Amino acid sequence: MNKKTAVITGASQGLGKALALAFAKEGYALGICARGEERLKDARREVEQLGAEVAAVQADVTDSKDVERFISIVEDRFGRIDVLINNASTFGPGPTLLADYPAEEFRDVIETNIMNPFLVTKRVLPGMLTRGDGSIINVSSEVGKYGVAEWGAYSVSKFGVEGLSAIWADELEGTGVRINTVDPGEMDTVMHDIALPDCDYELAQPEDVTGVFLHLAASDDNGERYEAQTFDVKGASV
Numbered sequence: 001m002n003k004k005t006a007v008i009t010g011a012s013q014g015l016g017k018a019l020a021l022a023f024a025k026e027g028y029a030l031g032i033c034a035r036g037e038e039r040l041k042d043a044r045r046e047v048e049q050l051g052a053e054v055a056a057v058q059a060d061v062t063d064s065k066d067v068e069r070f071i072s073i074v075e076d077r078f079g080r081i082d083v084l085i086n087n088a089s090t091f092g093p094g095p096t097l098l099a100d101y102p103a104e105e106f107r108d109v110i111e112t113n114i115m116n117p118f119l120v121t122k123r124v125l126p127g128m129l130t131r132g133d134g135s136i137i138n139v140s141s142e143v144g145k146y147g148v149a150e151w152g153a154y155s156v157s158k159f160g161v162e163g164l165s166a167i168w169a170d171e172l173e174g175t176g177v178r179i180n181t182v183d184p185g186e187m188d189t190v191m192h193d194i195a196l197p198d199c200d201y202e203l204a205q206p207e208d209v210t211g212v213f214l215h216l217a218a219s220d221d222n223g224e225r226y227e228a229q230t231f232d233v234k235g236a237s238v
């Protein structure tokens with residue numbers, strides 16, 4: 001019950017799994033989720049092999065009932081949540097012009113990428129506010145700052161994540177709960193394969209970019225935006 005606990009959404013592969021393993025190595029207990037059961041089980045096994053305690057819950061974080069179940073299981077098991085990383089995201093269809101973008105897919109990407117950090121943060125906040133301590137990290141993207149042709153609803157959703165984080169950071173100022181965003185940069189993941197199927201240059205591995213997240217878990221920063229691949233672990237962007 002005394003260990004610090006980190007909740008990471010979408011932790012069955014890619015960046016989310018790399019973050020779960022990095023926080024496990026630092027001694028955190030973990031709450032992780034994803035929709036697909038098999039890969040989530042594999043991720044849970046890898047985290048447990050590092051000696052960490054983990055609650056792995058099959059949950060869709062766009063569904064408020066699933067969010068309630070997931071977070072309740074983590075709180076019942078570990079007593080508190082110190083760090084929340086809103087990592088789960090979908091890219092939607094591959095590169096598509098806005099004019100050609102199917103409306104239902106547009107809706108689904110916005111729903112997944114904006115509603116899920118809103119719902120999970122809203123559910124986790126009361127416990128953090130009661131303790132006057134907590135770190136929430138929203139995973140954004142370079143295309144949350146710059147509009148780029150064919151990045152469609154994914155880019156729009158990441159602009160939304162930046163806005164959500166900025167507003168919440170202002171509202172939480174002085175409470176002890178901090179909220180920041182991280183752009184992890186391009187990484188070799190399933191999502192990257194969908195976004196840039198013809199990519200022919202070398203990519204960072206998700207485990208290369210976890211340092212900034214560990215920094216933010218313990219820092220007083222609020223309302224900041226970091227780029228993970230230019231982050232100096234001593235605490236400053238280079």
Ligand SMILES: NC(=O)c1ccc[n+]([C@@H]2O[C@H](COP(=O)([O-])OP(=O)(O)OC[C@H]3O[C@@H](n4cnc5c(N)ncnc54)[C@H](OP(=O)(O)O)[C@@H]3O)[C@@H](O)[C@H]2O)c1
Binds near residue numbers: 014061088089
């Ligand atoms: N890869 C890059 O180059 C890159 C660059 C900039 C930013 N990012 C951001 O980094 C984060 C991680 O990306 P990634 O490349 O690691 O993605 P990924 O390989 O596609 O993994 C996404 C993870 O999220 C889970 N997930 C998706 N929708 C979910 C939902 N509704 N509920 C619960 N879990 C869900 C997936 O599992 P299930 O499908 O089983 O649910 C999976 O575990 C994302 O926020 C992404 O936008 C990535």
